[in-house]
Amino acid sequence: MTYRAPIEDILLSLNHGAGLQAAVAAGHLGDYDSEITAQVLEEAGKFASDILAPLNRIGDKHGIKLEHNKVTTAPGWPDAYQRWIAAGWNAVSGPEQFGGQGLPSAVNAVCTEIWASSNMAFGLCPLLTLSAIDALHAHGSDALKNIYLGKLVSGEWTGTMQLTEPQAGSDVGALRTRAERAADGSYKIFGSKIFITYGDHDMTDNIVHFVLARLPDAPAGTKGISLFLIPKFLVNADGSLGARNDIFPSGVEHKLGIHASPTCTMTMGDHGGAIGYLIGEENRGMQCMFTMMNQARLGVALEGVGIADRAYQQALAYAQERKQGRAIGSTSTGSDPILKHPDVKRTLLLMRALTGAARTICYSTAVALDVAARSDDPKIKADAAARAALLTPIAKAFSTDIGTEVASFGVQIHGGMGFIEETGAAQHYRDARIAPIYEGTNGIQSIDLVTRKLGVNGGASVWALLDELSVIVKNVEACNDPAFGATGPRLRDALEALTRASKYLLEKLGSSTNEALAGATPYLRLFGSTLGGCALAAEALAARDLDNVGDPARYVTLARFFAENVAVQAGALERSVVDSAGALASADAVLTA
Amino acid sequence: MTYRAPIEDILLSLNHGAGLQAAVAAGHLGDYDSEITAQVLEEAGKFASDILAPLNRIGDKHGIKLEHNKVTTAPGWPDAYQRWIAAGWNAVSGPEQFGGQGLPSAVNAVCTEIWASSNMAFGLCPLLTLSAIDALHAHGSDALKNIYLGKLVSGEWTGTMQLTEPQAGSDVGALRTRAERAADGSYKIFGSKIFITYGDHDMTDNIVHFVLARLPDAPAGTKGISLFLIPKFLVNADGSLGARNDIFPSGVEHKLGIHASPTCTMTMGDHGGAIGYLIGEENRGMQCMFTMMNQARLGVALEGVGIADRAYQQALAYAQERKQGRAIGSTSTGSDPILKHPDVKRTLLLMRALTGAARTICYSTAVALDVAARSDDPKIKADAAARAALLTPIAKAFSTDIGTEVASFGVQIHGGMGFIEETGAAQHYRDARIAPIYEGTNGIQSIDLVTRKLGVNGGASVWALLDELSVIVKNVEACNDPAFGATGPRLRDALEALTRASKYLLEKLGSSTNEALAGATPYLRLFGSTLGGCALAAEALAARDLDNVGDPARYVTLARFFAENVAVQAGALERSVVDSAGALASADAVLTA
Structure with missing residues (x-):
């Protein structure tokens, strides 16, 4: 079956759950005219249904091929990519100065979900280009921007992010790729990288690689890393393509999923060194890379939402058709x-409720990024930036965890047919599994949440968010609609559990980081479930007051189901947060072969 | 890395968690000498490590081939199978009268886990043969037994179970394969079956198919189904093989996992009809099939345990080796x-604790089956049979659910390497996914638990079990060992939640089955978590008193971790059981495309 973008759910989530409408009304998004949101998203949905979704299974079956140092993508892939850039989809949120449409990143976040939902392996390519655009735009010299940024914004060229080496995965600071200064101000790069998504392909005539490397005199660890732009083909002064640069795909991985997305080993310097150009300052590459990573983390979070929604749509269709028993x-x-x-x-309710909750968490992150970027008020900007920073690890880990869970439920709904590859449910299960891993494993997201985000300004960012959630809970209780069932009390309990757990962790962070970290994963889940439950409740309340929602009661049912079946786990998660350190202290004796 | 059977964990679970030792001591297992248990299991572990584990990845990569109506298995497969029967592994629990070793099915249950853990696709073949043996032994005529049973017990021939047709999956009663009575007392069978595991292969020179079909004058539904034995090759009076019977593999599935296990479409009757022999009585085939299915359900449950343990072993080894960061x-x-x-x-603690909990639930089911089969006391036999019937759906669904969960954690621990097929973690994730589906989906297990098992004798079977658990909880509390942390209170809460949820469901069953069914899945999880938590606690208490356990403290830590992080969810699950019907009543409006 094909994919249909759930526009009604999306608009409710974006405008009312994630607060885009209020942010626009308050003037935090400059001159963005939110009237066009629906139209853009309808078109995105159409492109996804017509062009991307039909290629999803083809890509999975054909995968990609590496021959003679060149990667060939699946049949139909290059053509679809050309349509993609022709339709302007790569440029949705790109800077207007470089040919982008300058739409809010929240609108692009929805598009990212839609691409991932219709064809995750395809959508991954522009996702990384977007990260490259962000890094180049924020940190690149004008000269580099003038040559590369327009082509990246349009999508005429794609971008890659190259961090990982065999010994340097989560520990980026351990990387060994080296850069040498050349006389002309450029650099020569030597080394190799692994797990490089779309490291090579045949969809565009050039690729712009963003590579982390180390200068000979660089300090050890992450403080000695620099970011370089390395084009696949050098670019002449007139913008035409010059010589082939010394960066080649030397291997591709045989993966569990996203078969159509080439995952390359890249080798630089076998022919004298890859010519690279510094982005930002020497030894400050990690800062630039963080710009790329935050964007990419939200993108991966949206992959989780997208794949979950696709799995839900397919399972629902099967459950409607398949007759069995009375x-x-x-x-x-x-x-x-x-x-x-x-x-x-x-x-199916669980699948849809989890998906909806994760969706609004992701969109909220994007709206916060937009407000941080576009508001005129420094205080509002700073608060929004802190909000986005706080939400990013939750969005990434919660959404991608539920992505794999929902994809697994999707297989289950299909019974035996779910285990047969032709059905397609199994592909979602395989594809979804990478999202909790890449762009920082979900374990690392939990650590990030607890050690870097929770404690900012003594927790001010967290308390501000919890206060907002508390208003939602009060509104649910005040509305006195029996259709909400136990939504009010369940969300109140969740919020109180989250508040206590946050206080506990803030305290522990001062005395024993390891004890705090023992509970990091259940804390993130607690946070995501509470946020998600409140988001669905807020949407249900909003739906009741809107004219353009077909059946508001459905959103009440979804919010209720989530509160009664997911948010209800908050108390247990809180106890895990607090108790985990005890058993973990004796774990070493258990964890022996 | 290879597989090592965790013999210490297994023996503690089998003897003290599942109560084999007490059952033997009480004389419920006839003359079984439990001294030999450890020795048999050590040998099984050795066979699994040496012969089966090395073929696991080979089988996954090569899969199987169907050409000219013949299935060829992966390289090394037929040879391994011959070693398997030569070593006597097929005959562990087979009836002595037909060449079996007559060991308790609990011992064979451990073996089943070990085979699945080392090579799930391989272990599946004898698993189905065992079911066939059970059905033939219980319901077949002496004539059929004399011809077929010895060969099935030794494994010289394998067995299949053929229920499913495209329109008849969970709803077996909808099957259309038809049987015609022949003049000589045999039958001719016409029709086709799908999803037939090891429906054809090249590991033995004959295959004995057990096929459900419908006689022309049979009543509709499950009351009109008969079970037939259909050999691939007819068997002459002297036991030699005769003509090829009219049952052929006409297709094989391209599956998510267990690639080395052929999943066949079987066609009967293209050449005049497959010759079949009635097992039991006409139109009583479902009863015979239930004999096979219960055995197979426990077997599949053990696949869940096995794959979880394998995923854990591999993840632990990786986590010990892989260096990354400080x-x-x-x-x-x-x-x-x-x-x-x-x-x-x-x-990793969570992986191991979930695996251990599921293991003991499975072994307990097997011990109950043994007591039911071997005790001299009719009351004890009946109680044990009821216990086994109650535990079977919990064992099946809980173990296979945690099998997929643990396999997914295993991928996660490997980071990016987990998504690369060469690593092997992804294979476990793919293989594990079938177990919640086949032999009755886990949804069907929940329904079975609530509608057929819970209410037997007004719940007497459940109350008796909960009383036993309550003794364990008291013992934990009484031991006053601070290393148990909150194990006592968490298990007490879980037990109380389970008790209340059971009472609620028993009441609802009388008034509204659909409302009871709304909470069936969280109820099964609640039951499994409580049982599992108590089992681990009982094992930890036992370990402290045993001389032959290397480090008893590790079992205390495991029990504690499970109680504090898994059993702690009981309260939330109870609330889901009770609340679910509310939101489900309005679900139809949500579940539309």
């Missing part, structure tokens, strides 16, 4: 669709 | 193994 109380004469069985219903 | 508080000069990071520790 449901209890059924009055039909033959078999009933399996959707009639309570357990299938609950699984 | 752990907080580390005094080492270079990078630390990732095992030093609290979040990696907690993930």
Whole structure:
């Protein structure tokens, strides 16, 4: 079955859950005219359904090929990419000065979800180009921007991010790729990188690589890393392509999923050194890379949402069609669709509720980024930046965890057919699995949340967010609608659990970081579940007051189901946060072969 | 890395968690000499490490081939199978009268885990043969037994179970394969079956198919189904092989996992009809099939345990080896193994604790089956049979759910390497995913638990079990060992939540089955978590008193970790059980495309 962008859900989430509408109304987004949001997203949905979704299974089956140092993508891939740039999709949120449409990154976040949902392996390529654009725009010299930025914004060229080496994964500081200063101000780069997404391909005639390397006199660790721009083909003064640069794909990985996305080993310097240009300052490459990584982390979070939504759509369609047995109380004469069985219903509700919760967390992160970038008020900018920083690890880890969970439920709904590759449910299960890993494993996101985000300004950022959630809970309770069931009390309990857990961790951070870290993963889940539950409740409340929502009651049911079945776990998660350090202190004796 | 059977964990679980030792001591297992348990299991572990584990990745890569109506298995497969039968592994629990060793099925349950852990695709073949043996032994005529049973027990021939047709999956009663009575008392079978595991292969010179079909004058639904034995090659009076029977593999599936296990479409009757022999009575095939299915359900449950344990072993080894970054508080000069990071520790503890809990639930089911089969006391036999019936759906669903969860954690621990197929972690993630589906989806197990098992004798079976758990909780509390942390209170809360949820469901079953079914899945998880938590606690208490356990403290830590991080979710699960019907009543409006 094909993919259809769930525009109604998306707009409710973006405008009312994530607060884009309020931010625009308050003037925090400059002159953005939010009237066009729906139109852009409808078009994105159409492109995804018509062009990207049909290539998803083809890409999975064909994968990619590396021959003679060149990667060939799956049939139809280069053509789809050309349509993609022709339709302007690469430039949605790109800077206007360089040919972009300058739309809010929140709008592009929705698009990112839509691309990932229709074809995750395809959407990954522009995702990395966007990160490259951000880094170059923020840190590059005008000369480099003038040559490369327009082509990256349009998508005529794609970008890569090259951090990882065999000994340097999560520990980027351990990298060994080296850079030598050349007489003309450029650099020669030698070394090799692994796990480079779209490190080579045949969809564009040039690729702009962003590579971390170390200068000979650089300090050890992350303080001695510099970022270089290394084009696949050098660019002449007139913008035409020159010589092939000394950076080649020397291997590709055989992966569990996203088969159509080439994952390359890149080798630099076998022919005298790859010519690279410094981005930002020497030894300040990590800062530039963090710009790319935050953008990429939100992008990966949206992959989690996208793949979850796709798995849900496919499972729902199957459950509507597949007839098997009679449901209890059924009055039909033959078999009933399996959707009639309570357990299938609950699984599908769970899939949709988890997806919706993760979606709003991601969109909220994007809205915060937009406000931080576009507001005129320094205090509002700073608060929004802190909000975005706080939400990023939650968005990344919660969304990608539920992405794999929901994809797994999708397989389950299909029964035996789910295990057969032709059905397509299994592809989502395989594709989804990378998202909790790349751009910082979800374990690292939890550590980031606890050690770097929670404690900013003594927790001010967290308390401000929790205060907002508390207003939502009050509104649910005040509305007195029995359709909400136990939503109010469950969310209140969750919020109180999250508050206590946050205080506990802030205290522990001062005395024993390891004890705080023991509970980092359940804390992130607690945070995500509480945020997500409140977001769905806020959307349900908003839907009741809106004219353009077809059936507001459905959003109440979703919010209720999430609160009663997911947010309800908050108390247990809080206890895990607090208790974990005890058992972990004796873990070494258990964890022996 | 290879596989090593965790014999110490296994023996503690089998003898003290699952109560084999007490059952033997009480004389419920006839003359079984439990001294030999350890020796048998050590040998099984050796066979698995030496012969089966090395073929696991080969089988995954090569898969199987169907050409000219014949299936060829992966290189090394037929040879390994011959060693398997030569070593007597197929006959462990087979009836002595037909050449079996007559060991308790609990011992064979451990073996089943070991085979699945080392090579799930291989272990699946004898698993189905065992089911066939059970059905034939229980329901077959002496004539059929004399011809087929010995060969099945030794493994010289393998067995298949053929229920599923495209329109008849979970709804077996919808099957259309038809049987015609022949003049000589045999039958001719026409039709086709799908998803037939090891429906054809080249490891033995004959295959004995057990096929459900419908006679022309049979009543509709499950009451009109008969079970037939259909040999691939007919067997002459002297036991030699005769003509090729009219049952052929006409297709094989391209699956997510267990690539080395052929999943066949079987076609019968293209050449005049497959000759079949009735097992049991006409139209009573479902009863016979249930014999096979219960055995197979426990077997699949053990696949969940096995794959979880394998994923754990591999993840632990990786975490010990892989160095990345410095752990907080580390005094080492270079990078630390990732095992030093609290979040990696907690993930590995969770993997091991979930695996251990599921293991004991499975072994307990097997011990109950043994007592039911071997005790001289009718009351004890009946109680044990009821216990086994109650535990089977929990064992199946809980173990296979945690199998996929643990395999997914295993991928995560490997970081980017986990997504690369060569690493092997991804294979476990793919292989594990079938177990929650086949032999009755886990949703169906929950329904079985709630509608068929919970209410037996007004819940007497459940209350008896909960009373036993309550003794364990008291013992934990009484031991006053601070190393148990919050184990006592967490398990007490879990037990109380389970008790209340059971009462709620028993009440609802009388008034509204659909409302009861709405909470079936969280109820099964609640049951599994409580059982598992108590089992680990019982094992920890036992370990402290045993001389032959290397480090009893490790089992205390495991029990504690499970209670504080898994069993602690009981309260939330109870609330899901009770609350689910509310939101589900409005689900139809949400679950539309």
